[in-house]
Amino acid sequence: MKDSELTGSELRRAFRLAFDRLEENRDTVNALNVFPVPDGDTGTNMSLTLRSGIERCPDGEGPSAGEVAYELAQGAFFGARGNSGVILSQFFKGFSDALQGRETCSAADLTQALDMARVAAYGAVGSPKEGTMLTVIRRAAEAAAEIAGDADTTTVFETAFGASCIALKNTPEQLPVLKEAGVVDSGGLGVVVILGGTLEALAPDRYEEARASAGLDSIVDTSMASLGGAGQSQEQAGSDLSLEQVRQRCEEMGRSTVVVGDSLNVRVHVHMEDPGAAISYGVALGTVSSVKIENMDEQNVEWAAGHSGPAPSVGAPITVVAVAAGRGLAELFMESGCGHVIEGGQTMNPSVQQIMEGVEHAGAEHTIFLPNNKNIVLTAQQVAANDPTIHVVPTRSVPQGVAALLAYNPISTVEENMAAMEGVLPEVTTIEITQAVRDTSVDGVAVSLGDYIALLDDKLVLTARSAEDALRESIGMAGVDSSSILTIYRGSDADPGAAEASAEALEAATPGLQVDRLYGGQPHYHYLASIE
Template sequence: MITGKLLRDAFVSSAYVIAEKKRSVDELNVYPVPDGDTGTNMSMTMGNAIAELLRMPDSCTVSEVAETTAACLLRGARGNSGVILSLLFRGFSKGFAGLEEADSSDLIRALEIGVKAAYKAVMKPTEGTILTVARLSYEAVEKSSDEPITLWNIVVSASKVALEDTPNQLDVLKRAGVVDAGGMGLVIIFEEMLRVFSGGEPRKKIEATDGWTADGDKSGNATFVGAVSVQDFSSVVGEFDEVINFTYCTEFIVRKNADCPDETRLRAFLETIGDCVVAVSDDDIIKVHVHTDHPGKAIEEGLLFGSLINLKIDNMRFQHENKAREAALVKETDFVPATPEKDFGFAVVSSGRGIEELFKNLGADTVITGGQTMNPSTDDILKAILATPAHTVFVLPNNKNIIMAAEQAGKLADREVCVIPTRFIPQGITAMMNFDPDADFETNRMNMIKALDNVRTGQVTFAARNSDIDGKEIKQGEILALDNGKMLLSDTDINKAAGKLIKHMSKKDTAFITIIYGSDIDDEKASALETYVKNRYSDADVMLVSGGQPVYYYIISVE
């Protein structure tokens, strides 16, 4: 028979165990999303019941225990797994209603009610989750007539088998090579209940986070036990002493001897050799912390009171210097985002001094250096976005390989970001020219995107290696002319190629021809091309700009 006390201890103990193991359950999560902290959610859900349960006397009935647990879990349920857990425990509360003690048939009924309630809570239950584990555990004992402990043994082994099988039912689990996290949590709870049912000593606290003896909280388990670990403790003390009077921070724990004197005597001694003295004790130990120039003396004195554990001595002056150095380093690289001052701003990707100037004159707030063969990273773009002092930032990638990175960066930014998919520098220039500071966001966005179609961009560059494009054989070093990114022709002379390109791109009604020449072209050569174009297209406005861009000899836009 399961008594009220036994059930209470089992529930409390399993709540502690799931809290201890929550990190390993969290790690099974397939989706790294905020509500995917299955272990944490389950431990917090269970943790709600601990305080209430501990207040119950040993004479309590199973009915009272189950009802209290269910009520607490309902109030504290967090996340999907928490909700399911609370429904399963509600099964216990219903199944044990009015009972002093529970036998096998009561346990089976409790499981049945819990599992059915959990299945009812979702219209299309997904198999391979905590639901499946709960259901198969119940089905394993559905017709059993064993005594309670044997019965629960079967439940635990069935739940383990079901858990092992979850990857075969859910593809995401299989691909990630894990079992279901919620199911794992349930198995942990069932297992601990079995241990307590079969006479195991119930847990009294979370073992790994025992505040006095833990060497730091590596497993991240301190949740609802208000203990302070040694490391937390020292950092709290450390915060308040800015002036270092003594060199060594000395900490240790004294395990009291049977004839241990009062700890105030230890404290009195420590006050004479240093400052920041802490000496607190409970029945078994004294926790000691002191800043002193003579740690040896503190330790010797401590030995008079008992044996020492967890000794830690740090040179604070040395630590302080290191910290100060680290802080200085952080300060240097620390990036401060600009506070938004205006409605709209521009972050532009470009290469070449001349083109950067051009964009700045047009009103770009930040210019990210990059382009063909040197694409900026998402992080670079994000920094530029954050450095733009505007509520809404338009990003002009000016290269088709950068558009994706820019969109990524936009998602990470704290302000409104709109990526205008400009594929070439001239498109970026046109987009900025079509920007109207008085218009609203949507109008501007549409205007800029529409304007992109009206620009035709020609580029003159060289072949980086021998290749074959669209049936044309290209030799390394040959001059290539590209029309809107597509290979048009090859030539041996740069200006000739540019001339042919402009001829191909221009139409009868061409009004503007802009020629941006790169860092590899001297002014003379550029003006020769300008004169040639001006003579040929007397109706069009021809503009020559020194862009200073690498890779492309000429970037030509025709409107």
């Protein structure tokens, strides 16, 4: 073996340190999300995806480089969540394909692996945008290719890392939304951290030199300053925990909930069908440790049992599986014909594995899947790409999901249902009301931490003094008349009296307008609304 070649154990150690560094910087990556909504979880999604890969990697001195890369890619695939996680999992798939059958990883192998990772990452996105993590991946691979034949593996990683830092710095010049907010791309920073971690594992001194030469600290500090220092450190994120809020959220997810602790440390015991949702929620709050999972329900009773109809029998021709957060929304989807509801949504994007398990639980020959969140669509499509019995209707919001489900006919064919369900999506206008989690400026709208904000079909359109003001003003902006159907889904944080008063005011302002009020119970978003 040549000195410059990496063994399987060395490759695993490099990516293990990359994961550690990504976890340490998770909150910073999260903070750099441009939109000030409480789903800035790029760092969390990338970290959980890479964690799944690392946990599957064979340990010890025996495995080959190809075996380590394969298991890393397999674990990342099943653990992928969110758009950034799916792209990262495809990065590792390409990396693994290049090392298939390799006992060790040479510099030439590594260069090819980075290039195939680039191709696979771009292939994961239907319409790739430059100025994102894809650009950072591409520039790292291109820089490595430029020194092919003249470098060892450490130098390849060093070159790729340096190029990724420069690419990250330039992302605001490629995406206007980043330039307006004054930040670099969050997913791009995640890629930089991963490549830096691999270099640090092989040559700590050279990593520090490359980091200083690229000015990485300055790049990150400048972005954080543009956000007013809105990114919390891991310690800060866990220093103001609300026991009551954690208890309420866990009670919505499962049964037999016990929550004890203080504002710094919380211990949770909860019975639930899918432990992944609870773990994801914990990671969103801070550092998770001492996780213990036991199968206490061999009957595999569905999370929504007791308030919905029975799941379809195994072998049913077609069923629908949807993603939703909040007991009210879960009940709504089950009562409207879903075979299963996966707990998830904002801040809790389900993984590929969780989606596969939900589909399996529904037990039909064909499954129509409703992601109901723009950051879950890509994950669902990755599942469907590997299973021809799964069909994704790309619903980007809960209101779109409800409309699609109402168009579903269990006696029609899959093709007929897909056409009908996708056909109603353009007819739905979606409004989302939440509170800003950071200072920023998006599409010319200046936002301060704590402002109530309204999103109209994913576009941030206004800020307001209250959630109800934001709801009324955004509905007025969207436009309703006597022929419109307005549905308001009240979240867990919204006041019932204020919600009813807003609905009555809307009815009074537009005689003949149909206003339906439903309790969604969704966290983070005070109101969801649809106009049809």
